[in-house]
Amino acid sequence: MEDERTYDDVACTVCGCVCDDLRVTVAGGRVVRAGNACRLAVPWFAEQDARPAPCLIDGQPVPFAVAVARAAEILQGAKSPLIYGLSRSTTEGQRMATALADRVSATIDTTASTGHAPSIVALQQVGESTCTLGEVKQRADLVIFWGSDPVNTHPRHLERYAPLGLVHGVPRRIHVVDSHPTDTAKLADRFWHVPDGTDADALHRLRLLVRGLPVLAPPELQELAGIMKEAKFGIVFFGTSLTRGRLGHRNVEALLELVTELNDHTRFYARRMRRYGDVAGADSVLTWQTGYPFGVNFARGYPRYNPGEFTGPDMLARREVDACLVVGSETVTGFDAAATATLKGIPTVLLDSPGREASFTPTVKFTTAVYGIHRPGTAYRLDEVPIPLRVLLPTDYPDDAEVLAAVMAALT
Numbered sequence: 001m002e003d004e005r006t007y008d009d010v011a012c013t014v015c016g017c018v019c020d021d022l023r024v025t026v027a028g029g030r031v032v033r034a035g036n037a038c039r040l041a042v043p044w045f046a047e048q049d050a051r052p053a054p055c056l057i058d059g060q061p062v063p064f065a066v067a068v069a070r071a072a073e074i075l076q077g078a079k080s081p082l083i084y085g086l087s088r089s090t091t092e093g094q095r096m097a098t099a100l101a102d103r104v105s106a107t108i109d110t111t112a113s114t115g116h117a118p119s120i121v122a123l124q125q126v127g128e129s130t131c132t133l134g135e136v137k138q139r140a141d142l143v144i145f146w147g148s149d150p151v152n153t154h155p156r157h158l159e160r161y162a163p164l165g166l167v168h169g170v171p172r173r174i175h176v177v178d179s180h181p182t183d184t185a186k187l188a189d190r191f192w193h194v195p196d197g198t199d200a201d202a203l204h205r206l207r208l209l210v211r212g213l214p215v216l217a218p219p220e221l222q223e224l225a226g227i228m229k230e231a232k233f234g235i236v237f238f239g240t241s242l243t244r245g246r247l248g249h250r251n252v253e254a255l256l257e258l259v260t261e262l263n264d265h266t267r268f269y270a271r272r273m274r275r276y277g278d279v280a281g282a283d284s285v286l287t288w289q290t291g292y293p294f295g296v297n298f299a300r301g302y303p304r305y306n307p308g309e310f311t312g313p314d315m316l317a318r319r320e321v322d323a324c325l326v327v328g329s330e331t332v333t334g335f336d337a338a339a340t341a342t343l344k345g346i347p348t349v350l351l352d353s354p355g356r357e358a359s360f361t362p363t364v365k366f367t368t369a370v371y372g373i374h375r376p377g378t379a380y381r382l383d384e385v386p387i388p389l390r391v392l393l394p395t396d397y398p399d400d401a402e403v404l405a406a407v408m409a410a411l412t
Helices: 039-049 064-077 091-102 116-128 133-139 159-160 182-186 199-211 219-230 250-261 279-290 314-315 337-343 400-411
Strands: 005-010 022-027 030-035 055-057 081-083 107-110 142-146 173-178 188-191 233-238 267-271 323-327 348-352 363-369 378-380 386-389
Touching: 030 039, 064 323, 064 348, 064 363, 064 400, 081 091, 081 159, 081 314, 091 107, 091 279, 091 323, 091 378, 091 400, 107 188, 107 279, 107 314, 116 250, 133 159, 133 267, 142 219, 173 182, 173 219, 173 378, 188 219, 199 219, 199 250, 233 250, 250 267, 314 337, 348 400
Parallel strands: 081 107, 081 323, 142 173, 142 233, 173 188, 233 267, 323 348, 348 363
Antiparallel strands: 005 022, 022 030, 055 363, 378 386
16 A cells, blocks of 8 residues: 555553554555554544544634634633543643643543542542552462453453463462453453442451451352462452442442552552543643642632542532533543533533544534644553553644643633
């Protein structure tokens, strides 16, 4: 094929695994092959040749400067603006979004609010024993997925970080703990059934069993506690099934405390199964820019943090937001009906990649270059390891950071 070129070791930001071993071939301004890509990544690479209008106001194409001026007018005229999303951006865009939130006294929040926010609250309370995915691959002889189904959410996770084989001279064991059998459970060595809503009870019983204290527990939990203690290197990957409900953070606290106590007997760790490609990066950037990982409010001229009060979906549901800038349209798909209704009824600015269809009609829309396809950048894997992103295709679209910088410059 004319002008065909192949790039090795390409990183994919579709999910939190950020697999960086893809072999991508481009030709004619589009991706024609993506070797090692999973079933989630293949359509994502295929849609990168879409060419929507660069800037829209109320659905009509406009020059970039006009769209920037309107976006600045919306944010500056709002009494309680919200900047939300960021998990499809990269470090550069996230830094500029934080600076813009500070400038317009906005609240800034990430998709953690619809995912692992309870996990973040829990680890702030009790700490976290954790490790990198590389350590898991090389050392873990026991891998437990609790409330997560990576076969569907992170398709190459098992292949890359928990492959079958010998570890410490024994076969690596894969266990699944969930309220129902999952596709991952079909591939696992053992499936442990924990009824929905009883995770905290099971985890606290496991803690007592690990300590060797008398506790009334079913034989299955007693067996699982023994397996955990006997592992040479164990890890629990836990998903959002564990964080649901008003007391989701308590479930995660119990798990993190169990892992801490297991380290009196062996080496054991825990890791969140982050969903989007750079949600870990968004949390990291907010933390080192403001001191807080999500739900940060600048209304008083300095950063304040209070989950629930300053998390985007909750503020929208309570109608406390009168303008919203969204970075990445798919980041709002986890909103409830009340938050979605508010979003559709207020002025909105959307920064979105080519090929994406938003669930709401923004007042102003910017089509932006995709980091890792059109622009270089840095994405953080679910274990907070930074992965460099490279350029595969040329584009005339600006990136998130450039749009946000232009909006900031247009503020009076």
